[in-house]
Every structure is written in C-alpha cells, then in structure tokens.
Amino acid sequence: MAITKTVPQDGADPGQAERGDAHSGDARPADTATDGGRDAEARHLNSPLLLTLLLLTAVMFQDPLRGALAAPVMQSWMTVFVAVMVQALPFLVLGVLLSAAIAVFVPPSFFARALPKHPALAVPVAGAAGAVLPGCECASVPVAGALVRRGVTPAAALAFLLSAPAINPIVLTATAVAFPGNPEMVLARFVASLLVACSMGWLWHRLGRTDWLRPPARASYEGQSKGAAFWGSVRHDVTHAGGFLVIGAMAAATLKAVVPAQWLSLAAGNAVLSVLFLAALAVLLSICSEADAFVAASLTQFSLTARLTFLVVGPMIDLKLFAMQAGTFGRAFALRFAPATFALAVVVSALTGTVLL
Numbered sequence: 001m002a003i004t005k006t007v008p009q010d011g012a013d014p015g016q017a018e019r020g021d022a023h024s025g026d027a028r029p030a031d032t033a034t035d036g037g038r039d040a041e042a043r044h045l046n047s048p049l050l051l052t053l054l055l056l057t058a059v060m061f062q063d064p065l066r067g068a069l070a071a072p073v074m075q076s077w078m079t080v081f082v083a084v085m086v087q088a089l090p091f092l093v094l095g096v097l098l099s100a101a102i103a104v105f106v107p108p109s110f111f112a113r114a115l116p117k118h119p120a121l122a123v124p125v126a127g128a129a130g131a132v133l134p135g136c137e138c139a140s141v142p143v144a145g146a147l148v149r150r151g152v153t154p155a156a157a158l159a160f161l162l163s164a165p166a167i168n169p170i171v172l173t174a175t176a177v178a179f180p181g182n183p184e185m186v187l188a189r190f191v192a193s194l195l196v197a198c199s200m201g202w203l204w205h206r207l208g209r210t211d212w213l214r215p216p217a218r219a220s221y222e223g224q225s226k227g228a229a230f231w232g233s234v235r236h237d238v239t240h241a242g243g244f245l246v247i248g249a250m251a252a253a254t255l256k257a258v259v260p261a262q263w264l265s266l267a268a269g270n271a272v273l274s275v276l277f278l279a280a281l282a283v284l285l286s287i288c289s290e291a292d293a294f295v296a297a298s299l300t301q302f303s304l305t306a307r308l309t310f311l312v313v314g315p316m317i318d319l320k321l322f323a324m325q326a327g328t329f330g331r332a333f334a335l336r337f338a339p340a341t342f343a344l345a346v347v348v349s350a351l352t353g354t355v356l357l
Contacts, residue, residue, distance in 0.1 A: 077254065081249050119205045124201075166289060189312065196345045213330065278296075279346045282309075313349065
C-alpha cells in the first residue's frame with residue numbers, strides 16, 4: 001500500500017499542514033457562524049433604525065397627517081381602535097403572565113399523571129383541564145407538544161390544545177366584560193368550545209394515524225433557568241399576541257369606519273352568510289383569544305350567533321395557529337386537522353348559538 005505524505009511549502013511548519021487538514025472542516029462553519037452573527041446583528045440594528053426613520057417621516061409630514069387625522073372617518077377609526085386596545089390590553093398582559101408561569105413552573109408530567117389511561121375517557125378530562133391554562137393559543141401548542149412527548153395520548157393532548165385558549169378563566173372573564181348585556185355569551189362560548197375540543201379529540205382517536213403526527217424533539221425551555229424561561233415566555237407571548245391584537249384592532253376599526261355599512265349589512269342580514277363571514281374573518285385576523293371578545297363585541301351589525309362563531313373558530317384555527325401546528329406536529333397533521341377543526345367549529349357554534357342565544 002502506498003503512503004502519501006503532505007509536503008509542506010518552504011518555510012511552513014510540517015505539523016501545520018496536518019493540523020490544517022485535520023481542522024479544515026471547522027474553518028468554513030466558523031466563518032459561516034461569524035457571518036450569521038453579523039447578519040443577526042445587522043438585523044438587530046436595523047429595527048431601531050427603521051423606527052427612527054418612521055418617526056422622522058411622521059415629524060416631517062406632521063401637517064398632512066394632522067389634517068388626515070382630523071377627518072371624521074379617521075376620528076371614528078381612532079375611537080374604535082383605541083377602545084378595543086384599552087379594553088383588551090389588561091387581559092392580554094394578565095393572561096401572558098399566568099400562561100408563562102404555568103408553562104414554566106408546572107411540569108408537563110403533571111398532566112400525564114392526572115389523565116385517565118383510556119383515551120376515550122382522557123379526552124373530556126383533558127378538554128376540561130384546558131381551563132387551568134390562562135393564556136393565548138400561542139401557549140397551548142407547545143404545551144400540547146410537551147404532553148405528547150411525555151406519553152399522553154395524542155387525542156387528549158389535541159383536546160387540550162383546542163380547549164385551553166377558549167375556556168380558560170381569563171378568556172371567559174374578558175368575554176363577560178366585552179358583552180355586559182349578554183351574559184349568556186359566556187356560557188355559549190364555553191359549551192361550544194368544549195364540545196368542539198372533545199369532538200376533535202374523539203375524532204382523532206377514531207380516525208387519526210400515528211404517521212400523521214410528528215411530536216417535537218425537545219422541550220421548549222430545556223437548559224434555561226426558571227426565571228429566564230419565564231421572562232422568555234412572557235416576551236414571546238407579548239410580542240406575538242400583542243402584534244396580533246394591534247392588527248385585529250386595526251381591522252375592527254377599518255370595518256367600522258371604512259367599509260360601507262351596506263356591505264356589512266348585506267353579510268349580517270343573512271344568517272348563514274354572517275356565520276361564514278365571521279368564521280373566515282376569525283381565521284384571517286388571527287387575534288389572541290384573550291382579546292378577540294372585544295373585537296367581536298364591536299361588530300354590532302352581526303347577530304350574537306355569528307359573533308359566537310367568531311369567538312369559537314379564532315382560538316382553534318387561524319393563520320398563525322396553522323403555522324405553529326405544522327411546525328410542531330408536521331404538515332401532514334396540520335393539513336388534515338385544521339380543515340376538520342374549522343368545519344366542526346362553525347357547525348357546533350352555529351347550533352349552540354341557535355339554542356342558547
């Protein structure tokens with residue numbers, strides 16, 4: 001067997017070539033990591049710069065902006081937007097804090113021990129247990145993934161995933177505050193949401209396949225201290241839920257102030273069309289469940305049943321939830337689970353509203 005030896009160039013250390021060959025695979029990743037760090041730093045530095053440019057632009061064009069804001073339509077828009085934000089923010093902040101505390105300090109194994117072993121019995125128990133997670137739907141997806149990883153039957157974990165954002169005390173209290181003249185809306189939301197969550201759990205137990213479900217590989221807060229995990233969860237939920245709340249408030253204000261009243265009246269005047277319209281709107285707006293009641297309350301053109309559909313569909317399936325479910329459990333799961341959840345939520349909420357409202 002021929003043995004080849006690397007011959008160093010003049011003046012080079014013979015061991016240097018061997019060391020360079022041995023570690024040559026590390027040079028490019030190190031450069032790549034450095035470039036990635038520079039890119040991340042550049043992105044970090046660009047955000048304040050963009051905000052500064054936006055503020056400077058607003059100052060430069062303050063006279064046209066002041067004139068535009070003085071228009072009656074913009075005053076109406078600002079009134080609705082501020083009203084929705086002021087009403088919803090306290091519930092959003094409280095829900096985020098409680099959600100982070102439970103997600104960090106309550107071990108997922110607690111839920112596995114508390115649930116019955118038989119899947120058919122574990123589903124309603126897990127659905128009712130959703131009331132102990134006061135937070136938005138952003139928190140329920142990683143918790144459901146942790147339950148599956150700890151050995152909880154997927155049917156029960158999915159029932160928990162759907163019920164937790166919809167029937168927890170923060171959401172029900174916010175619904176009562178948003179609909180002070182219609183206390184039956186709280187009961188209708190609780191009943192319809194729990195029915196949908198349990199029905200989807202049983203449906204998955206009956207028809208679901210293991211290869212459709214890809215559980216997460218690791219815990220969300222692994223390797224972090226409790227304090228760091230808590231504040232990391234708070235920052236994540238405030239950033240995401242707060243952003244979606246602003247978008248939802250802007251959309252509600254736009255519907256009230258810009259969209260012609262006859263268009264909304266046309267959709268609201270038909271019982272079936274109004275339910276489908278607000279169901280689709282809930283999916284598109286992707287509002288946090290702790291704030292969606294105030295947006296629904298502002299849509300006074302629509303019936304209580306249609307607004308109940310908005311409140312039931314939104315926390316269970318919207319654009320951000322679909323993305324989170326696909327990332328946590330896999331695309332094959334999300335493509336089957338999301339349409340079935342949407343259809344069932346529309347039907348159950350419409351029937352519940354007809355009976356209770």
